[in-house]
Amino acid sequence: MAAYRPISRRRLLQSGAGAAALTLASPAILRAQSDKIRFGHLTPRTGFLGPLGEYAAMASRLAVDEINAAGGVMGREIELLQEDSVNPQTASTKAERMIERDGVACIVGEISSSSGLTIGQVAQRTGTLFVNTGCNSDALRGSDCKKFMFHIEAQNSMYVKSIGQFYTREGLVEGKRWFSMTADYAFGHDLLKVAKRFMTANGGTFAGDELVPTDATDFSAYMLQIRAAEPDLVILNLAGQQTTNFFKQYAEFGLDYPLGGFGFDMALAWAAGKGNFVGSWPSVWHHRVETDGSRAFVKAFTDAYGKPPENQAWGDYNAVKIIAQSMEELGTTDSAAIVEHFESEASFDVLKTREGYFRKRDHQFMNEMYGITALPPDQIENQWDIFTSSDPVPGTGESLELIAATEEENTCTFPS
Incomplete structure (x- = not known):
């Protein structure tokens, strides 16, 4: 695994505590930038996967709020665009619209492996980063793998x-x-x-x-x-x-x-x-994991929503944080640059006892x-x-x- 040297704001992007430390400075920083960095978030909010999608949506909002409170990314605020992906056809259509009309820098989310495949196809065609947070299918990391698609969710x-x-x-x-x-x-x-x-x-x-x-x-x-x-x-x-x-x-x-x-x-x-x-x-994770990062995440989520997060929330929260951290450290929102960074097998804190990394050969996130x-x-x-x-x-x-x-x-x- 490639050596990796974090910069000083890394832990701030990874923790709600760090976000709070910079809250007083953030309004001036964000006002200095008129353009926001848009993240697209697609996940099923209705149907048989809807209850899981709601956790995903809440967690991604929490992550964005914490990042913006800490000063954003490169001094720019993140704007989160959220949509119900519903089914594979709708997921593909909305992914394409988010990229071509709304100008999102990346897409995060999904739970259905069928919809994840169609979003991955759009991401590959447009050269846009997509981090899958809930699709388990091995095929998405195998026969259907895509250069611009990564997987923080564990494979089957x-x-x-x-x-x-x-x-x-x-x-x-x-x-x-x-x-x-x-x-x-x-x-x-x-x-x-x-x-x-x-x-x-x-x-x-x-x-x-x-x-x-x-x-x-x-x-x-x-x-x-x-x-x-x-x-x-x-x-x-x-x-x-x-x-x-x-x-x-x-x-x-x-x-x-x-x-x-x-x-x-x-x-x-x-x-x-x-x-x-x-x-x-x-x-892949649960709310009783005994690390400082997990305890902080559970508290922040519970304070915001009145209940603890579960494993789907963990995936979306960390995916947003990892992308934001990488943009900050690279000084760019360019998808190709982030793909190269992920493929270097750089390590990321995901609230567990040891850090994880995206495996270069299939883009699966390797962690406990x-x-x-x-x-x-x-x-x-x-x-x-x-x-x-x-x-x-x-x-x-x-x-x-x-x-x-x-x-x-x-x-x-x-x-x-």
């Missing part, structure tokens, strides 16, 4: 390999039978492919393997299939509000087979209600992850702290590469 392989270590230790893989339920769209198809690769390599089999339409709300038929299959582990690879609905119905049916999965968002567990969230899951396990109902003290967490994965001294897809597993060739 990282989710599978990180929590897969836990399942292996608990004896839930080798010689075991899983019942899998997977969202029937790009994210789910890609995740299922990666999960099957993991199972094949570790001696497990599938007792059931069901693709679930994204508009499904009643899981009664699937519950009956699970009961008949008597699996060793139920693997839930659903998306958005589907996950919340499944948690509630799983409890209602009284099923007690171990439950887990390879894709997870804490907001969906919170929405399920006390006692309905069960099992062990992977997480966590395994979380639901608490029993009698140990839950409030509506937010409903789980325990593992130590960071990979462990201290281990390479961050351990949980990511290898080049052989997922090959990226950037378009010229």
Whole structure:
């Protein structure tokens, strides 16, 4: 990884505390510049991914507010343009409009892998930086990778390999039978492919393997299939509000087979209600991470919105901060210059115990992850702290590469 020397304002851009320290100076600085730097933010605000998109929108606004309070970027204020991406076609249209009509310097966001692909295509065609904050598909880092698209969100392989270590230790893989339920769209198809690769390599089999339409709300038929299959582990690879609905119905049916999965968002567990969230899951970040940066972020978000941030909020908040920091340090908003900077594998503080970096060969952000396990109902003290967490994965001294897809597993060739 390339050596990296931060400049003095780096920590100010990374923390709300630093932003507050420069608040008194910022109005004069910002008035000296008549032009603002526009950031485009696209994410689903409606539909089955809407609850996650709301966290993304709140976090990106918080990041921009903190940066502007600290004096902006190169003395210029950031203006955040936010839109509901809704679906892939709409995401593409709005990305193109933001770039060509509104003159955004970059685009941040998205959750749907299908929409992420179409935004990436627009970004590549126009030479505009796009940092994906919520799309998990390995294909976006592989067969569909783009020179101007980067990924702070973990890829499916990282989710599978990180929590897969836990399942292996608990004896839930080798010689075991899983019942899998997977969202029937790009994210789910890609995740299922990666999960099957993991199972094949570790001696497990599938007792059931069901693709679930994204508009499904009643899981009664699937519950009956699970009961008949008597699996060793139920693997839930659903998306958005589907996950919340499944948690509630799983409890209602009284099923007690171990439950887990390879894709997870804490907001969906919170929405399920006390006692309905069960099992062990992977997480790219959570609000109980014990670092100074995480505690400051959680406090700032909670003060602003009356509830703690979750993992989707972490991605959008840090993506905005990383781009702003890079523009400040490079002295430019030029996308090509930022792409080159990211590809140097410069390190960035993302509120964890060690810094992370964008991997040059596929633009995946390499950083720690966590395994979380639901608490029993009698140990839950409030509506937010409903789980325990593992130590960071990979462990201290281990390479961050351990949980990511290898080049052989997922090959990226950037378009010229």
